[in-house]
Amino acid sequence: MLSFLDNSLLSARYSCYQKVLVLGLLVLLLFSLMLVSLSVGAAVSSPGQSQNAAPPRVATIDWTLVETLLSLGVVPVAAAQIKDYQTWVGEPPLPEQVVDIGLRAQPNRELAASLQLDLILISPLFSAIEPTFSQIAPVQTLTTYNPDNDFWQNLVETTRRVGEMTNRSAEAEAVIDRHRARIEQLKEEMPADTPPLLVVQFIDDRHVRAYGKGSLYDMVIRRLGLQNAWKGETNMWGYTTVGIEELTTDGYLIVVDPVPMSAEGVFDNNRIWQTLPAVRHDRVLSLPAVWSFGALPSAVRFADELYQAVTGHAGTHSGLSDL
Amino acid sequence: MISIRRPASPAYICLPLIILCVLLCFNLLRQTLPELSLGGFDFSAASDVKAMSTVVLQFSVLPRVAIALLVGAALGLAGVLMQQVLRNPIASPTTLGVASGAQLGLLLATLFAPGLLTFGGEWVALAGGAISLLIVLSLSWHRGLAPVAVVLAGLVVNLYIGALSTVLILFHQEEFRGLMIWAAGSLAQNSWSDTLNLLPRLIVAAVIAGLIARPLALLELDESSASSLGISIRKLRLVSLGLSVFITASAVSLVGVVGFVGLAAPVIVKLMGARTLMQRLLWAPVFGGLLLLTTDLLLIQYSAQLPSVVPTGAMTGLLGAPLLLWLIPRLALKDTSASANKTTLQSAGKPTSRTFLWLFVLLLVSIVAALFVTQSPGGWVLNDTAQWASIANWRLPRVLAAAGAGILLALAGATIQRMTGNPMASPEVLGISSGTAIGLIVTIYFSAHVTAPLLILAGSVSAIITLAVLILLNRRTGFQSERLLLTGIAIAALFDPLRSIFLANGDPRIQQVIAWMSGSTYYVDFSTGLSALLIAVMMVALTPLVARWLDVLPLGRNVALGLGLSVDKVRLILLGVVAILTAFATLIVGPLSFAGLLAPHVARMLGFSKALPHLVGSAMVGALLMISADWLGRQMLFPQEIPAGLVAALLGGAYFMWGLRKY
Numbered sequence: 001m002l003s004f005l006d007n008s009l010l011s012a013r014y015s016c017y018q019k020v021l022v023l024g025l026l027v028l029l030l031f032s033l034m035l036v037s038l039s040v041g042a043a044v045s046s047p048g049q050s051q052n053a054a055p056p057r058v059a060t061i062d063w064t065l066v067e068t069l070l071s072l073g074v075v076p077v078a079a080a081q082i083k084d085y086q087t088w089v090g091e092p093p094l095p096e097q098v099v100d101i102g103l104r105a106q107p108n109r110e111l112a113a114s115l116q117l118d119l120i121l122i123s124p125l126f127s128a129i130e131p132t133f134s135q136i137a138p139v140q141t142l143t144t145y146n147p148d149n150d151f152w153q154n155l156v157e158t159t160r161r162v163g164e165m166t167n168r169s170a171e172a173e174a175v176i177d178r179h180r181a182r183i184e185q186l187k188e189e190m191p192a193d194t195p196p197l198l199v200v201q202f203i204d205d206r207h208v209r210a211y212g213k214g215s216l217y218d219m220v221i222r223r224l225g226l227q228n229a230w231k232g233e234t235n236m237w238g239y240t241t242v243g244i245e246e247l248t249t250d251g252y253l254i255v256v257d258p259v260p261m262s263a264e265g266v267f268d269n270n271r272i273w274q275t276l277p278a279v280r281h282d283r284v285l286s287l288p289a290v291w292s293f294g295a296l297p298s299a300v301r302f303a304d305e306l307y308q309a310v311t312g313h314a315g316t317h318s319g320l321s322d323l
Numbered sequence: 324m325i326s327i328r329r330p331a332s333p334a335y336i337c338l339p340l341i342i343l344c345v346l347l348c349f350n351l352l353r354q355t356l357p358e359l360s361l362g363g364f365d366f367s368a369a370s371d372v373k374a375m376s377t378v379v380l381q382f383s384v385l386p387r388v389a390i391a392l393l394v395g396a397a398l399g400l401a402g403v404l405m406q407q408v409l410r411n412p413i414a415s416p417t418t419l420g421v422a423s424g425a426q427l428g429l430l431l432a433t434l435f436a437p438g439l440l441t442f443g444g445e446w447v448a449l450a451g452g453a454i455s456l457l458i459v460l461s462l463s464w465h466r467g468l469a470p471v472a473v474v475l476a477g478l479v480v481n482l483y484i485g486a487l488s489t490v491l492i493l494f495h496q497e498e499f500r501g502l503m504i505w506a507a508g509s510l511a512q513n514s515w516s517d518t519l520n521l522l523p524r525l526i527v528a529a530v531i532a533g534l535i536a537r538p539l540a541l542l543e544l545d546e547s548s549a550s551s552l553g554i555s556i557r558k559l560r561l562v563s564l565g566l567s568v569f570i571t572a573s574a575v576s577l578v579g580v581v582g583f584v585g586l587a588a589p590v591i592v593k594l595m596g597a598r599t600l601m602q603r604l605l606w607a608p609v610f611g612g613l614l615l616l617t618t619d620l621l622l623i624q625y626s627a628q629l630p631s632v633v634p635t636g637a638m639t640g641l642l643g644a645p646l647l648l649w650l651i652p653r654l655a656l657k658d659t660s661a662s663a664n665k666t667t668l669q670s671a672g673k674p675t676s677r678t679f680l681w682l683f684v685l686l687l688v689s690i691v692a693a694l695f696v697t698q699s700p701g702g703w704v705l706n707d708t709a710q711w712a713s714i715a716n717w718r719l720p721r722v723l724a725a726a727g728a729g730i731l732l733a734l735a736g737a738t739i740q741r742m743t744g745n746p747m748a749s750p751e752v753l754g755i756s757s758g759t760a761i762g763l764i765v766t767i768y769f770s771a772h773v774t775a776p777l778l779i780l781a782g783s784v785s786a787i788i789t790l791a792v793l794i795l796l797n798r799r800t801g802f803q804s805e806r807l808l809l810t811g812i813a814i815a816a817l818f819d820p821l822r823s824i825f826l827a828n829g830d831p832r833i834q835q836v837i838a839w840m841s842g843s844t845y846y847v848d849f850s851t852g853l854s855a856l857l858i859a860v861m862m863v864a865l866t867p868l869v870a871r872w873l874d875v876l877p878l879g880r881n882v883a884l885g886l887g888l889s890v891d892k893v894r895l896i897l898l899g900v901v902a903i904l905t906a907f908a909t910l911i912v913g914p915l916s917f918a919g920l921l922a923p924h925v926a927r928m929l930g931f932s933k934a935l936p937h938l939v940g941s942a943m944v945g946a947l948l949m950i951s952a953d954w955l956g957r958q959m960l961f962p963q964e965i966p967a968g969l970v971a972a973l974l975g976g977a978y979f980m981w982g983l984r985k986y
Contacts, residue, residue, distance in 0.1 A: 100545060102961075102962040103964065106843065107962075108963070110962070204501030207632065245379045272378055
């Protein structure tokens with residue numbers, strides 16, 4: 001009956017339909033290929049001219065180590081996912097001539113082999129690539145995230161070791177001293193009556209990352225003589241994902257940028273958010289983005305931003321207005 | 324349909340769940356409002372703590388309970404419709420690509436038009452789901468939306484879109500933090516709006532489902548008798564598929580991907596004795612809602628101690644899968660003989676030795692390209708044999724491994740598809756690759772020193788354990804296809820939680836895990852690659868031994884028995900072979916390489932239908948697919964590398980969609 005009618009009608013149009021379908025599929029394929037290449041936009045720059053002889057030709061795939069190298073004045077020959085480094089770590093910026101060797105989990109070996117490297121620095125996270133990369137150049141593994149030790153000491157140790165490996169020991173000590181002094185100074189100037197802080201980053205409109213023991217933020221807070229209000233369990237990198245109803249602190253609630261688009265509605269029309277003690281007592285501070293897995297420079301930058309936010313807020317009492 | 328050994332009713336399984344839910348709910352209330360236990364609750368008291376707990380109860384806890392029930396019910400209903408229309412017990416509401424389409428939509432919006440998300444991520448997800456549904460329907464429309472065509476189209480669209488999404492996630496893990504929680508299905512609520520959105524849609528859908536239940540039940544008859552009763556089959560299929568997808572899309576766009584309930588709830592109530600379609604339409608939503616709520620309440624209760632968010636969607640597998648595994652050997656399913664319903668696409672043209680020749684030439688071309696043509700920072704380069712040392716060091720192992728894994732997976736896929744007569748069957752569906760992957764991941768994260776022999780040992784042991792579970796649960800019943808596939812799916816569902824915890828928590832190891840899980844030759848060294856290829860070639864050489872069995876088995880159990888085949892023994896042996904093939908491939912390139920699913924279908928499209936040519940043809944297609952995918956994956960986004968499994972899905976998927984138009 002109806003299905004029969006449908007069928008006869010369809011067979012009449014069949015060849016036309018077929019063409020449209022083929023065309024559609026081709027367009028689909030083309031579109032998806034375009035989309036993938038567009039979204040990644042692999043920026044490939046040619047290998048840089050040989051540097052002054054002193055530091056070895058280093059490549060690293062770990063962003064914390066990139067930051068450490070740059071703080072010592074060593075420009076790596078190659079780094080991984082440079083575009084994303086610029087977006088998420090940002091400071092200090094990577095110079096143009098650094099070669100992008102691809103994803104951090106699977107950096108391009110053939111490309112790395114063509115760069116005449118002297119040294120490859122990785123963190124234990126990427127130990128899977130060690131056996132093959134050690135055929136290209138000596139591989140050194142540096143452990144910064146080790147929950148058993150004091151985090152600040154880990155960062156100092158990493159900086160020192162990177163300094164030794166790149167013939168920059170003197171610079172390393174100077175960098176360590178400078179950053180330590182800056183944190184000490186901020187600690188002195190921080191208002192004595194600053195309440196405990198709860199540092200979060202928004203993931204979506206219902207979840208945040210709360211940073212506790214073992215994280216960069218927590219280490220900075222405690223070095224500044226303040227208290228971290230997050231006492232819950234954390235993972236190996238010092239954070240945990242929780243719902244916003246868990247953020248019941250009486251002290252400051254620190255929201256670190258970037259707040260994703262999908263979470264922006266939270267501040268205006270979410271009853272739970274509006275009932276949080278920190279929100280009702282106008283104690284929410286917004287901080288510019290600082291890479292949460294950073295090295296010494298990130299730590300000091302976070303301390304600076306935190307100091308400005310806390311003192312600025314104590315002066316004007318208008319924390320929510322900028323949210 | 325079901326022969327019953329004892330009186331059974333889904334009520335037996337729903338009642339304990341209800342009691343459990345009530346107890347858990349009570350406990351949750353007591354935790355949220357400690358004042359309750361002291362008797363009387365003073366709502367007027369205005370301390371911070373009290374205000375907070377009241378608001379949390381009102382806008383977080385209660386909506387969460389409601390949404391869990393609603394989403395579970397919606398997916399249960401959608402699952403019944405889907406399984407009825409597609410006549411496939413392993414179909415689920417997400418079979419037609421709704422969830423993956425929604426996810427791709429959200430991923431793209433996050434990258435290119437984040438403004439859309441403030442306007443409403445729900446609509447972006449709905450649009451994505453709708454587009455993928457349209458693609459599926461247009462691919463299967465000219466076959467009158469026949470179940471096998473819809474299933475195959477859904478399968479390939481799912482794979483294709485899923486692979487695209489995975490590529491995007493691989494390259495943008497930081498941007499997608501929030502989406503990963505959505506993708507794992509978190510039921511966390513902050514208002515009643517989701518509940519109020521879903522409830523009216525679910526009511527409308529339930530009414531329509533009730534109206535079409537009677538004609539829909541006739542779909543169990545074969546097509547000609549159903550249409551002689553005056554039903555427009557295509558219209559009926561369109562309405563019920565559309566209804567199922569509408570409910571699924573609504574649920575998924577609101578709370579994220581909660582897949583397993585939609586598959587498990589209909590199957591479990593059927594196993595528990597809901598025989599007619601009407602009974603299943605009633606019981607599956609009830610059971611689905613209860614299953615999801617129980618999982619969620621248990622999670623709330625026990626996940627507080629964990630340093631990570633544990634999304635409910637993926638976790639339904641933890642509760643549902645053991646339940647399914649427990650039920651499977653207890654109740655008998657009818658053995659759907661493959662000949663009864665047409666489960667595979669028959670090819671139009673006949674294969675000739677010329678097809679083999681062409682495949683062989685293409686294989687050679689792809690090998691040469693993979694070894695000698697590459698991109699460098701300066702542009703495309705054609706290497707000559709002078710650079711052989713570097714080629715042998717970096718490229719040869721990958722080409723060998725890709726070829727070996729492609730052959731192994733294709734053979735496994737062709738065998739399992741012929742053995743079960745189910746076009747959705749693939750090595751992944753049997754659960755062995757998931758089992759192997761569980762073993763490998765657990766080893767990697769619990770042992771201080773990971774070495775290659777340790778990994779091989781762990782992988783093999785867990786593959787053997789998985790195989791043992793499959794055999795133990797299916798031995799008594801003679802390895803019926805449906806039961807076997809359901810067992811495999813249940814095992815695979817156990818793997819999901821592991822994966823989604825990684826994804827949802829933004830664990831820094833996520834990129835490595837995704838890359839390995841999507842079929843990558845990156846970590847292979849020369850000896851592994853060579854042994855992979857040698858084993859694969861050996862397996863191809865052994866195919867004549869099983870060819871006769873695989874010619875006879877698709878004719879159905881009775882025919883096979885009549886021809887003197889000892890069916891149970893043969894199925895046991897074949898299962899063992901598939902397990903070995905899959906375990907090897909998983910050890911080399913990871914658990915998810917679509918070659919095992921696609922290569923046998925592509926070989927069939929090329930015209931190989933008898934067992935021996937089909938097996939050999941599949942092996943060649945598998946090798947070709949994986950070698951070219953590996954090469955393209957290394958070149959397309961140079962210097963970034965895309966895992967071969969993903970490119971294989973894009974390549975094979977595109978060819979498959981193009982091929983579907985002819986059938």
